[in-house]
Amino acid sequence: MSIKSTILGFPRMGSDRQLKKLVEAFWAGKATEQELAEGSRALRAEHWALQAARGLTEVPVSDFSYYDHVLDAAFAAGIVPERYQQLDAAGVQAYFAMARGLQDKAIGVDVPSLEMKKWFDTNYHYMVPEIADGQRFALSSTKVVDEYNEAKALGYAARPVVLGPVSLLALSKPAKGASSKPLDHLAGLLPVYVELLGKLAAAGAEWVQVDEPILALDLDAAVYRPLFEQAYGALAQVAGLKYLLTSYFDRLGDNLAWAAALPVHGLHLDLVRGGADLDAALETIPADKAISAGLINGRNIWKADLGKQLAVLRRIVDARKGAAPVWVSSSCSLLHSPHSLRPEAGHLDEETLGWLSFAEEKIEEVAVLAAAVANPGSVQAQLDDNAAKAASRRQSARITRPEVQQRLAGLDRSAYERKAPFAQRQAVQRAALQLPLFPTTTIGSFPQTAEVRKARAQFRKGALGKDEYLKFLDDETRKCIEWQDQAGLDVLVHGEFERTDMVEFFGEHLEGFVFTKKGWVQSYGSRCVKPPVIYGDVSRPHAMTVDVARFAQSCSPNKPVKGMLTGPVTILQWSFVRDDQPRSKTAGQIALAIRDEVVDLEAAGIRVIQVDEPAIREGLPLRKADYAAYLEWSVDVFRLATTGVGNATQIHTHFCYSDFNEIFTAIKSLDADVITIENSKSDLKLLGALEAHGYAAEIGPGLYDIHSPRVPSVEEMAARFAALQKYIPAENLWANPDCGLKTRGWPEVRQALENLVAVAVAARRSAATA
Numbered sequence: 001m002s003i004k005s006t007i008l009g010f011p012r013m014g015s016d017r018q019l020k021k022l023v024e025a026f027w028a029g030k031a032t033e034q035e036l037a038e039g040s041r042a043l044r045a046e047h048w049a050l051q052a053a054r055g056l057t058e059v060p061v062s063d064f065s066y067y068d069h070v071l072d073a074a075f076a077a078g079i080v081p082e083r084y085q086q087l088d089a090a091g092v093q094a095y096f097a098m099a100r101g102l103q104d105k106a107i108g109v110d111v112p113s114l115e116m117k118k119w120f121d122t123n124y125h126y127m128v129p130e131i132a133d134g135q136r137f138a139l140s141s142t143k144v145v146d147e148y149n150e151a152k153a154l155g156y157a158a159r160p161v162v163l164g165p166v167s168l169l170a171l172s173k174p175a176k177g178a179s180s181k182p183l184d185h186l187a188g189l190l191p192v193y194v195e196l197l198g199k200l201a202a203a204g205a206e207w208v209q210v211d212e213p214i215l216a217l218d219l220d221a222a223v224y225r226p227l228f229e230q231a232y233g234a235l236a237q238v239a240g241l242k243y244l245l246t247s248y249f250d251r252l253g254d255n256l257a258w259a260a261a262l263p264v265h266g267l268h269l270d271l272v273r274g275g276a277d278l279d280a281a282l283e284t285i286p287a288d289k290a291i292s293a294g295l296i297n298g299r300n301i302w303k304a305d306l307g308k309q310l311a312v313l314r315r316i317v318d319a320r321k322g323a324a325p326v327w328v329s330s331s332c333s334l335l336h337s338p339h340s341l342r343p344e345a346g347h348l349d350e351e352t353l354g355w356l357s358f359a360e361e362k363i364e365e366v367a368v369l370a371a372a373v374a375n376p377g378s379v380q381a382q383l384d385d386n387a388a389k390a391a392s393r394r395q396s397a398r399i400t401r402p403e404v405q406q407r408l409a410g411l412d413r414s415a416y417e418r419k420a421p422f423a424q425r426q427a428v429q430r431a432a433l434q435l436p437l438f439p440t441t442t443i444g445s446f447p448q449t450a451e452v453r454k455a456r457a458q459f460r461k462g463a464l465g466k467d468e469y470l471k472f473l474d475d476e477t478r479k480c481i482e483w484q485d486q487a488g489l490d491v492l493v494h495g496e497f498e499r500t501d502m503v504e505f506f507g508e509h510l511e512g513f514v515f516t517k518k519g520w521v522q523s524y525g526s527r528c529v530k531p532p533v534i535y536g537d538v539s540r541p542h543a544m545t546v547d548v549a550r551f552a553q554s555c556s557p558n559k560p561v562k563g564m565l566t567g568p569v570t571i572l573q574w575s576f577v578r579d580d581q582p583r584s585k586t587a588g589q590i591a592l593a594i595r596d597e598v599v600d601l602e603a604a605g606i607r608v609i610q611v612d613e614p615a616i617r618e619g620l621p622l623r624k625a626d627y628a629a630y631l632e633w634s635v636d637v638f639r640l641a642t643t644g645v646g647n648a649t650q651i652h653t654h655f656c657y658s659d660f661n662e663i664f665t666a667i668k669s670l671d672a673d674v675i676t677i678e679n680s681k682s683d684l685k686l687l688g689a690l691e692a693h694g695y696a697a698e699i700g701p702g703l704y705d706i707h708s709p710r711v712p713s714v715e716e717m718a719a720r721f722a723a724l725q726k727y728i729p730a731e732n733l734w735a736n737p738d739c740g741l742k743t744r745g746w747p748e749v750r751q752a753l754e755n756l757v758a759v760a761v762a763a764r765r766s767a768a769t770a
């Protein structure tokens with residue numbers, strides 16, 4: 001029997017982040033549009049070649065993107081908001097302006113980017129399209145067709161990937177002032193899809209993968225079923241194409257029954273996260289429809305248990321009795337996996353290497369599974385090797401630390417409580433800290449300049465000695481603190497120059513983590529992160545930030561400097577986490593390590609300590625039925641990390657990247673003294689939550705977006721600040737940016753923060769005269 005082997009998508013960046021370098025060179029004016037296009041084409045060709053070489057019988061195309069696939073889909077459908085229309089609307093300038101904003105005095109353009117949002121519960125971010133009343137749609141890009149032709153010309157069996165029309169609209173938001181909802185516009189959008197798919201059919205495509213990831217969410221069938229029927233009814237009119245309808249990241253659940261009846265030719269099942277669907281799927285999916293079995297986890301880095309997955313695959317194959325094709329695939333796109341394990345040989349030890357599988361290796365796993373069914377016995381050696389590696393991991397003595405397990409198990413409730421309620425703490429902290437009304441602060445990081453990166457790289461290579469490097473960091477910190485002091489900021493930060501990344505830094509100091517050399521995954525646009533791998537019980541062998549914090553505070557005799565830590569949920573969420581114990585338990589172990597650090601910082605004289613939890617929202621399960629359990633343990637571990645201090649120590653936390661309204665109640669129960677929270681990009685959506693739920697502690701909603709190089713004016717931030725004062729009592733309101741400043745340059749940071757201080761100073765003045 002022949003069985004197709006494929007994946008839903010491949011990482012875009014390249015083995016050495018070539019795409020990042022290309023795109024950034026283009027932005028900097030150092031590469032032409034032509035060079036960007038050519039470099040990208042070469043990268044795609046390389047990626048298809050390696051997929052074919054490792055045994056895939058069909059490769060996905062148009063999973064590639066310069067920036068983001070949702071932006072691509074919107075752009076292709078002509079969903080370009082008014083403010084970008086002054087640019088060449090079909091060109092790359094408008095595309096990148098939507099992605100990252102554009103401030104160019106020479107051409108008189110100053111436009112912010114689209115809003116950025118987490119892609120489901122991953123650490124990838126997409127750009128949120130805006131749909132206006134009377135929105136017009138027009139096929140504006142042939143990217144999908146071009147890339148299909150490219151792959152076809154190279155001789156690959158290629159399957160174009162498009163974001164489905166219902167998900168595209170469901171992931172969009174109404175343009176400012178619009179009274180219609182994006183989904184109201186489905187009928188207008190569908191002709192664009194029909195036209196595009198017609199072109200694909202004409203180019204010779206057979207199967208098209210239509211991603212409708214919203215099918216993994218709780219959907220009201222009365223609303224969504226008709227929309228899907230309308231959409232796929234229209235797509236079915238395109239002669240000659242077959243559609244593989246995909247969703248991933250969770251079970252289809254209730255949506256399965258009607259999704260299986262849509263006029264498509266195959267359904268993809270995420271059998272890693274949605275395995276609960278399988279029985280129902282085998283009963284419900286009509287016998288003439290293909291099943292794409294997502295058996296290899298696209299989101300984690302552990303080797304698959306091939307024996308177990310093979311049993312699942314055999315069950316599907318047997319149940320289908322050869323009526324319709326069964327494919328072996330990844331659970332979701334491999335966008336969320338690092339590229340290849342090859343650079344790790346010689347970097348990671350042999351034992352650990354044997355436990356891991358990145359995108360290239362996952363492709364081999366897919367191919368092995370397919371071969372094991374198509375040609376039993378042909379891959380016995382690979383299956384045996386897989387089983388041996390799994391056994392090595394189960395038995396390794398490096399994984400378990402009994403003292404950590406016991407400490408976590410032995411805690412009582414007092415380990416999760418501050419010593420007094422907020423109101424009492426606030427009074428003590430006010431007396432101790434003596435901050436002005438509307439205190440100003442930043443979120444932690446300052447520009448990671450070329451100089452900072454160079455010094456770090458040289459230190460890592462051994463070209464710069466440890467003492468010299470530490471001296472360099474001290475100098476940067478001192479300059480940064482002096483600048484903040486002069487600029488009139490009230491609560492200072494050390495700038496985080498010693499950190500590449502807010503999770504990596506802590507992982508490097510903790511036991512139970514390993515680091516890859518090139519295990520990059522795309523976070524947004526050209527930005528990649530290299531998540532640590534948590535393989536064993538976590539513990540803190542020594543203090544991690546105390547020296548730096550003590551030094552930083554010594555540079556600022558009069559103003560408090562914040563100790564800066566990353567919270568347990570975020571460390572968990574932005575790492576590749578072991579899959580052999582519940583995530584909550586791993587998070588509890590990290591919380592204990594952070595708790596010890598918080599207590600040590602306090603003992604070193606640090607009076608304000610920020611524990612960042614930007615990822616707390618993204619960890620929320622996709623299905624509402626699973627929310628409560630997650631929120632309970634994630635609030636618990638944050639409290640475990642932060643409640644070891646006395647009442648005078650002010651605990652801050654910080655959130656960004658998401659809409660927090662849904663979890664606002666949980667945020668309140670974190671019991672932090674101050675929260676700083678991203679706000680400026682989502683048009684003060686936060687205010688709705690404040691109005692609905694109230695907020696008794698101190699809060700600093702971000703006054704400007706830090707993802708874009710544009711400098712916010714005093715007027716712009718003052719207007720936001722004034723709006724906030726209607727909802728937050730003046731004595732609880734802070735002024736700060738949306739997030740850390742490490743991706744920005746100093747010139748824009750200086751101007752933006754001076755403007756921000758001016759806003760707070762003016763507000764203090766008006767409060768004094770009111």
Ligand code: MET
Nearest residue numbers: 443444445612614740741
């Ligand atoms: C993504 S949240 C970042 C918080 C961190 N303290 C910083 O300022 O960079």
Ligand SMILES: [Zn+2]
Nearest residue numbers: 614656739740
């Ligand atoms: Zn942030």
